[in-house]
Amino acid sequence: MLPKILKQFNILLKKGFVEPGPRGEIVSRIILAIVAYKLKTGTDKSVQKFLEELYHKDSMPNLDGFSDKFINGTVSFTHFSAIEYVPEKEDLEWFYTRKCAFIMKRNHPGADICIPVKLATDTDKYSLIIVQIKNIDTTSIKSDKNYPGSAKSMLDCSYVFQKSDLKDHDEPCLCLYWQLGYHYRYMESPSTVSTRRSELSSNLCWATFGLKHYKIDNIEDVLIDILTSHISPFDIEWQVDNEEEGDIYYEDEIRIMNPRKYKKEIE
Known part of the structure; x- marks a missing residue:
């Protein structure tokens, strides 16, 4: 039924009944919602399983050397909530227990979507999967003038949450950069000029370009159409x-x- 539903949704976009503005964000939420549904119906809700349900095997980030307590931590979200404030550390538990991923307000610096993670072994500690969405119609990974900074330093908590106590968050985070409008298929772990902050950071950053990386084969054509949807x-x-x-x-x-x-x- 999902392809049929999305085709109808795309018709509403093209007829103006649904605002088509942030198309990249719409498509990314659809992709993440599919992953959330798969995790909901399974028994393993670890970050490792989240990534396996999100990416094809050959598009997975290299997890060697990354924090075990993060990889084995759990993801638990069934819906998204748009917020108009910069969250604090205490909010991470609030969102997690309510099975909610949160959408940062429009034009918030760095991040678009954040998914709370409950760290393994530490029952009272939480962290984040931070997602930045781009939808540039391009054949070059350099079309984002801020890249690779937008996929690394600008996804750090010190930048994304600079107006809250999360700016000093010292737990590892997974930082995902999605360039959905890229015409081909490319991926990399972005590198930037090293600073003292980046040297101390324990984050894992992973950048993917194009839609071929995600497990959406049966709806890929519809999502591509949504990415370019406009009223005509x-x-x-x-x-x-x-x-x-x-x-x-x-x-x-x-x-x-x-x-x-x-x-x-x-x-």
Whole structure:
């Protein structure tokens, strides 16, 4: 049913009933929701399992040497909540126990989505999976002018949570950078100029470019369409077969109404 639901959702995007603005964020939430559903129906909810359900095997980050208490920690979210404030350390437990991943407010520096993680062996300590979403229509990984900083130093807690006590968060974090609009398939562990803060950081940063990395093979075409979705009078969604239900507009008539806008398209 999921492909059918998403196709209907995309029709609503194209007809303007759903705001299509942050398309990359919409697609990323769909991908993460699929992972959350798989974890919900399974018994293993570890970060390791989360990554295995998210990425194809050959797109997995190298976990060698990364914190065992983080890898074996647990992820427990069933929904997203948009917040208008910068969370504090104590909020991580609140979000985790309520099975909630949180969406940072629009244009928040560094991060778009954060998923709380309960660390293994430490029953009262929590950390984060921090996700940055980009949707640049490009064939180059350098189209993001801030990369690789946007995939590493700008995903550090000291940058993302600079207005709360989480800026001093000293537990390991997993920092994921997704460039969804990339036309091909590429991945790497981003490197930046070393600073004292980055030398002390125990974070694992992983950057993926394109949609081929995620376990979404049965809905990939729909998600690609959503990423580029916009309201257009030429789309099939606006065609009317019955004149009694509404006016029928043909492409030539639309071009005549606004010739300057469609001049390049005609050429």
